[in-house]
Amino acid sequence: MSLRKSHELHHRRFSRNLGVGLTLAAFIVIIFGLTIAKVSSSSFTGPAVEVQN
Amino acid sequence: MSDASFNASTVTAKGYADEASFGDYFALLKPRVMSLVVFTALVGLLAAPVSVNPVVGFCAILFIAIGGGASGALNMWWDADIDKVMKRTKGRPIPSGKVEPGEAMALGLALSGMSVIMLALATNIFAGAFLAFTIFFYVVIYTMWLKRLTPQNIVIGGAAGAFPPVIGWVAATGSMSLEPWLMFALTFMWTPPHFWALALFMRTDYDDAGVPMLTVTHGRRATRVHILIYTALLAILAVGTAFSGIGGPVYLTVALVLNALFLRGAWRISRRTEEDAEADNFKVERGFFKLSLLYLFLHFGAILVEALLKPFGLGGWS
Numbered sequence: 016m017s018l019r020k021s022h023e024l025h026h027r028r029f030s031r032n033l034g035v036g037l038t039l040a041a042f043i044v045i046i047f048g049l050t051i052a053k054v055s056s057s058s059f060t061g062p063a064v065e066v067q068n
Numbered sequence: 069m070s071d072a073s074f075n076a077s078t079v080t081a082k083g084y085a086d087e088a089s090f091g092d093y094f095a096l097l098k099p100r101v102m103s104l105v106v107f108t109a110l111v112g113l114l115a116a117p118v119s120v121n122p123v124v125g126f127c128a129i130l131f132i133a134i135g136g137g138a139s140g141a142l143n144m145w146w147d148a149d150i151d152k153v154m155k156r157t158k159g160r161p162i163p164s165g166k167v168e169p170g171e172a173m174a175l176g177l178a179l180s181g182m183s184v185i186m187l188a189l190a191t192n193i194f195a196g197a198f199l200a201f202t203i204f205f206y207v208v209i210y211t212m213w214l215k216r217l218t219p220q221n222i223v224i225g226g227a228a229g230a231f232p233p234v235i236g237w238v239a240a241t242g243s244m245s246l247e248p249w250l251m252f253a254l255t256f257m258w259t260p261p262h263f264w265a266l267a268l269f270m271r272t273d274y275d276d277a278g279v280p281m282l283t284v285t286h287g288r289r290a291t292r293v294h295i296l297i298y299t300a301l302l303a304i305l306a307v308g309t310a311f312s313g314i315g316g317p318v319y320l321t322v323a324l325v326l327n328a329l330f331l332r333g334a335w336r337i338s339r340r341t342e343e344d345a346e347a348d349n350f351k352v353e354r355g356f357f358k359l360s361l362l363y364l365f366l367h368f369g370a371i372l373v374e375a376l377l378k379p380f381g382l383g384g385w386s
């Protein structure tokens with residue numbers, strides 16, 4: 016049996032699933048971009064490094 | 069056999085005809101209101117006297133817009149009963165049966181939490197807290213509590229809609245000053261004449277829904293007078309803003325022209341009788357409503373122009 020068996024539901028909800036997928040992908044891109052912008056700014060300070068004895 | 073399968077497919081097609089699409093969930097966020105939120109928040113952010121990283125600025129506006137959309141979804145969830153009655157709103161996703169009320173509530177709550185946390189992380193906690201307060205104010209104070217209780221509902225709702233430029237400013241600066249509150253006051257004072265003009269020509273809608281709109285509780289004559297009073301106060305505020313840190317010659321010119329037109333419209337509305345309005349199908353009221361849309365857009369546009377001219381030594385009075 017094929018793992019990619021198509022169901023009527025897949026066709027019916029294609030646009031909704033595509034919309035959710037694209038929204039989540041856009042969210043990932045935005046968070047990545049925001050992270051890069053934040054750590055690249057001059058005011059960014061990394062966490063203090065603890066020296067282990 | 070073939071008959072049975074034919075019937076099944078017919079039933080299926082019919083049963084799912086009203087199934088919500090992605091667009092229906094997006095419509096819960098009130099995209100048209102969201103566009104106003106985006107624009108005024110952007111002006112607030114860019115008018116602030118600090119430079120903002122473009123990516124951080126973009127994220128700030130996005131999360132403010134999502135927060136505004138989330139409160140729209142919660143508003144539709146709570147008001148589904150009156151949306152079903154009003155002509156203007158009966159096509160919305162919940163009254164049309166495409167989205168379940170519980171789904172709208174879940175979407176609204178999830179996006180509220182996400183937008184507040186993300187705005188706080190992207191900019192500062194003060195901005196995140198302000199967005200949380202705005203959502204609370206719009207959903208709990210306005211929608212759940214006062215909308216169905218007082219004829220001043222539009223004035224209170226206007227306050228919620230006026231917060232975005234303040235949030236944009238706070239997101240950029242992390243602090244508060246007079247200028248964002250002038251932008252707040254501009255939207256706050258603009259909302260009542262804008263909506264009361266709409267209520268005058270959407271005659272029976274609010275009445276049918278039992279919402280205590282001023283036209284219903286105090287009558288149409290009182291509403292016309294209220295429009296004139298609010299427009300006069302708005303004009304003083306709008307022109308006065310020209311002499312603040314966000315104003316300048318461009319803004320002053322725009323404000324003088326628009327407020328003269330707006331006052332003229334409000335004066336004509338106040339002088340008209342219901343017979344006059346019925347005779348020309350509310351031409352003056354409809355014209356005033358259309359002008360009100362342009363009014364707010366151009367005032368904020370002028371503030372934006374002044375802000376964008378400043379790096380070239382042209383904006384403002386200096």
